[in-house]
Amino acid sequence: MIEIGRLCLKIAGKESGKKCVIVDVIDDSYVMVDGDVKRKRCNIKHLEPLEGTIKIEKNASHDMVVKEFKKLAIEIKESKPKEKKEKPKKIRGKKEKVEVKEEKPKRKALLTVGAKKEKKETKAKTTENKKEKPDKPKEEKKVKKKIVKENKS
Amino acid sequence: MPKRSYRSRSIRKIYIKTPGGKTVIHYERKKPKKAHCGSCGAILKGVPRERPYKLRKLAKTQRRPERPYGGVLCSKCARLLFIREARK
Numbered sequence: 001m002i003e004i005g006r007l008c009l010k011i012a013g014k015e016s017g018k019k020c021v022i023v024d025v026i027d028d029s030y031v032m033v034d035g036d037v038k039r040k041r042c043n044i045k046h047l048e049p050l051e052g053t054i055k056i057e058k059n060a061s062h063d064m065v066v067k068e069f070k071k072l073a074i075e076i077k078e079s080k081p082k083e084k085k086e087k088p089k090k091i092r093g094k095k096e097k098v099e100v101k102e103e104k105p106k107r108k109a110l111l112t113v114g115a116k117k118e119k120k121e122t123k124a125k126t127t128e129n130k131k132e133k134p135d136k137p138k139e140e141k142k143v144k145k146k147i148v149k150e151n152k153s
Numbered sequence: 154m155p156k157r158s159y160r161s162r163s164i165r166k167i168y169i170k171t172p173g174g175k176t177v178i179h180y181e182r183k184k185p186k187k188a189h190c191g192s193c194g195a196i197l198k199g200v201p202r203e204r205p206y207k208l209r210k211l212a213k214t215q216r217r218p219e220r221p222y223g224g225v226l227c228s229k230c231a232r233l234l235f236i237r238e239a240r241k
Contacts, residue, residue: 009239011232014219048239 002031002044005054010037012046019050019074024059034065036076155180190227200224 006022015037024032026041033042039062054068066076154160159180167179188200199218201208208216217224222231 009235011235012220012228016231017221017235017238048236050239 001049003053004058005056007050007052007054008033008047009050010042010046011048019069020047021054021056021065021068022047023056023065032059034060034062035069036074188224190230191225192230193227195227195229197224197227 002022002025004022004025008020008022010016010018010020010033018036020033020035020037020042022031023034023039026032029044030041031044031047033040033047052072054065054072056064056068066078069076155178163183164180165183167181169177169179171177182204184202184204187202188197189195190197201211201216218228220228220231222234226234
């Protein structure tokens, strides 16, 4: 009853209730099985032999078994592995450069030697300008004060 | 005195030790009876005995055996059923 090409029904396991064919007889208790189930070793106790047989060679390929099954009108569901999507690779330590806004120069940077000189020059310029400008109003003020004093007296 | 609704025999107490060292009583509904085979009445293996809200947290493969009629029939009865179908 157990021979190469014998159609069988699986009784145990998650593929129970599905049809398969014996591809190879390994020893007294184990056979190689293929068809509507995953191609693997199987215990004879987990198989229920059916009436039909298929003409196939020993260790026939899965494609051959599928062809023979199609002739008998037994559908085989084949699950294809999912196509892998390429993910953007993350490199450790190398972060993408982010555009940084132009920052104002910090106070520390201004206090460097070169910056100090510039600061002094700019200060001197501003003080000279200031000295020239307020001369006129001071005189006016003095005049005004004199006028006020004269009026009081 | 606990809450009036907790003073029922259909609710079980669970003593839990908190991280602070106290023992606190938690109240839970009792577990349902074990799952049995639909044809022979034997206790099913591989079916956890928990309330539905705890079963929901489990993966589907952990809730029942992964074979046709898994979680309904025992393995012996399922095997006989397949053999009977094959010999028709």
